[in-house]
Amino acid sequence: MKAGQRRSPGAYTGIPSWIYVVAAAGGLLVVLPLAAMVAKVNWAQFIPLVTSESSLTALGLSLRTSAASTLLCIVLGVPLALVLARGSFPGQRLLRSFVLLPLVLPPVVGGIALLYTFGRQGLLGRSLEVLGIQIAFSTAAVVLAQTFVALPFLVVSLEGTLRTAGGRYEAVAATLGARPGTVLRRVTLPLVLPGLASGAVLSFARSLGEFGATLTFAGSLQGVTRTLPLEIYLQRETDADAAVALSLVLVAVAVTVVAVSYRGPRRPPAGPFGSERRTTAVPARDRSVQ
Amino acid sequence: MTFRRLRIAALLAASTLLAAAVSGCAPGPSGNPAASGTPQRSGTLTVFAAASLKATFTRLAAEFENRNPGTTVTLSFAGSSDLATQISQGAPADVFASADTRNMARLSDAALIHGQAVNFATNVLEIAVPAGNPASISSFADLARPGVKVVVCASQVPCGAAAESAEREAGTVLKPVSEESSVADVLGKVVSGEADAGLVYATDVKGARGKVEGIPFPEAGKAVTTYPIAALEGSRNKELAAAFISLVAGSDGQKTLADAGFGAPPAEVRPSQ
Numbered sequence: 246m247k248a249g250q251r252r253s254p255g256a257y258t259g260i261p262s263w264i265y266v267v268a269a270a271g272g273l274l275v276v277l278p279l280a281a282m283v284a285k286v287n288w289a290q291f292i293p294l295v296t297s298e299s300s301l302t303a304l305g306l307s308l309r310t311s312a313a314s315t316l317l318c319i320v321l322g323v324p325l326a327l328v329l330a331r332g333s334f335p336g337q338r339l340l341r342s343f344v345l346l347p348l349v350l351p352p353v354v355g356g357i358a359l360l361y362t363f364g365r366q367g368l369l370g371r372s373l374e375v376l377g378i379q380i381a382f383s384t385a386a387v388v389l390a391q392t393f394v395a396l397p398f399l400v401v402s403l404e405g406t407l408r409t410a411g412g413r414y415e416a417v418a419a420t421l422g423a424r425p426g427t428v429l430r431r432v433t434l435p436l437v438l439p440g441l442a443s444g445a446v447l448s449f450a451r452s453l454g455e456f457g458a459t460l461t462f463a464g465s466l467q468g469v470t471r472t473l474p475l476e477i478y479l480q481r482e483t484d485a486d487a488a489v490a491l492s493l494v495l496v497a498v499a500v501t502v503v504a505v506s507y508r509g510p511r512r513p514p515a516g517p518f519g520s521e522r523r524t525t526a527v528p529a530r531d532r533s534v535q
Numbered sequence: 536m537t538f539r540r541l542r543i544a545a546l547l548a549a550s551t552l553l554a555a556a557v558s559g560c561a562p563g564p565s566g567n568p569a570a571s572g573t574p575q576r577s578g579t580l581t582v583f584a585a586a587s588l589k590a591t592f593t594r595l596a597a598e599f600e601n602r603n604p605g606t607t608v609t610l611s612f613a614g615s616s617d618l619a620t621q622i623s624q625g626a627p628a629d630v631f632a633s634a635d636t637r638n639m640a641r642l643s644d645a646a647l648i649h650g651q652a653v654n655f656a657t658n659v660l661e662i663a664v665p666a667g668n669p670a671s672i673s674s675f676a677d678l679a680r681p682g683v684k685v686v687v688c689a690s691q692v693p694c695g696a697a698a699e700s701a702e703r704e705a706g707t708v709l710k711p712v713s714e715e716s717s718v719a720d721v722l723g724k725v726v727s728g729e730a731d732a733g734l735v736y737a738t739d740v741k742g743a744r745g746k747v748e749g750i751p752f753p754e755a756g757k758a759v760t761t762y763p764i765a766a767l768e769g770s771r772n773k774e775l776a777a778a779f780i781s782l783v784a785g786s787d788g789q790k791t792l793a794d795a796g797f798g799a800p801p802a803e804v805r806p807s808q
Binding site: 481 | 730
């Protein structure tokens with residue numbers, strides 16, 4: 246918390262001027278390649294390229310699967326974040342480490358792991374096949390792959406918000422006779438809604454960009470499993486213009502999503518890491534109490 | 536004990552040194568087409584080769600280094616179109632070996648090829664099935680049976696184009712469950728048992744060493760893939776590049792390629808060695 250208190254608005258920052266130069270270089274590293282790609286766009290052909298049947302199908306599939314994955318992330322991620330932030334049980338730290346693992350795993354590793362779980366010969370896949378459920382090569386496989394990589398974004402984001410919000414309001418509600426279910430519904434969730442929203446948006450963005458796990462686990466078939474990143478990867482083989490045009494579409498969607506998530510209500514909710522969030526997301530009156 | 540071990544280690548080290556010294560001083564093996572004439576070659580050669588050439592070119596590169604002490608061959612394997620794009624964007628390569636003539640033509644049109652490309656191998660499609668052939672596939676027509684999960688390459692990549700012409704030739708319309716962007720992805724789906732069958736190259740079946748079974752089919756003969764190799768205009772060691780190409784196109788290279796399941800190049804453009 247100390248670091249947060251030092252960063253009150255209008256305070257002396259003390260950043261040496263050369264830091265700005267290096268920071269500018271860092272910014273350029275991200276912006277310059279994007280600018281170079283925009284410069285490569287064949288504008289005359291842009292509309293036909295991005296509205297071709299295969300492109301629209303891929304974009305539609307990407308949006309649908311990402312929405313489904315985000316929903317699944319919320320359903321599974323909110324309880325996980327609650328358990329991690331509020332609960333107390335042996336192996337909690339271990340659980341947190343495992344939940345965060347997809348953040349740092351190469352997506353292709355995630356794909357291989359999913360394959361050996363839900364694939365035909367996999368751990369669960371064999372039983373599922375007996376039940377008549379086949380996941381491999383289906384849109385469900387895409388959603389699973391996306392959820393796998395996107396879940397940590399929601400969990401980390403929400404856990405940070407939960408910790409920042411503290412448990413005092415909940416304690417008060419409980420002393421007034423509210424049952425745990427009521428507290429969760431009426432106090433906790435409304436309190437952390439901004440964090441949940443930004444976590445969901447980040448999960449959506451991550452799902453939209455998912456490539457490696459999908460390619461390894463779900464395959465690539467137009468309208469079924471070929472999402473926009475896979476379509477770009479394939480178009481690049483024959484039609485560089487189409488690949489660039491589609492990349493720009495994906496960049497535009499991503500920029501919109503990030504812009505939406507950072508334009509939080511009143512305060513900018515920080516990135517996916519809870520520790521950063523603590524410094525900004527606490528309402529001022531709460532900070533004085535702490 | 537430790538003392539004895541040390542002595543053995545020292546002995547081993549000494550003999551290795553001796554062997555290295557002897558082979559370093561000795562002239563290259565006789566009857567070596569690549570090294571004859573100019574025995575003193577040196578430098579680093581960067582070879583960009585199609586992913587399907589990984590096993591053979593790794594072996595041939597080691598052979599090249601053995602025959603030409605002082606040279607180092609650096610290999611980069613990827614999809615042919617990826618490599619062609621990298622080269623046209625200025626990647627420092629000396630030799631390019633493509634899995635199709637189209638990507639070689641792309642570089643040739645852009646004047647990035649030094650001299651003439653040489654066709655050095657061919658490859659045909661085979662049906663790959665998981666070990667045990669669970670779906671009992673025996674012909675190309677079997678792939679169209681309902682319920683059979685077939686994986687092919689997308690038509691944008693060479694193996695997919697070959698699969699399409701095989702389909703036309705057989706008059707069978709496939710309903711693949713996935714159209715992958717590389718033949719390695721197709722093979723992976725078959726090896727893992729996710730797919731009942733996949734269309735891959737004969738060399739992929741051989742390279743999978745028993746993890747998949749290969750079923751040749753006659754229609755594949757109409758969709759033969761030709762592999763060209765060429766030195767690049769941007770190469771700083773064109774003589775070394777030419778020597779490597781001679782090794783690949785020469786009898787030793789051809790034997791290594793044939794062992795891996797590649798077919799002989801089309802006769803009319805075969806280089807006079």
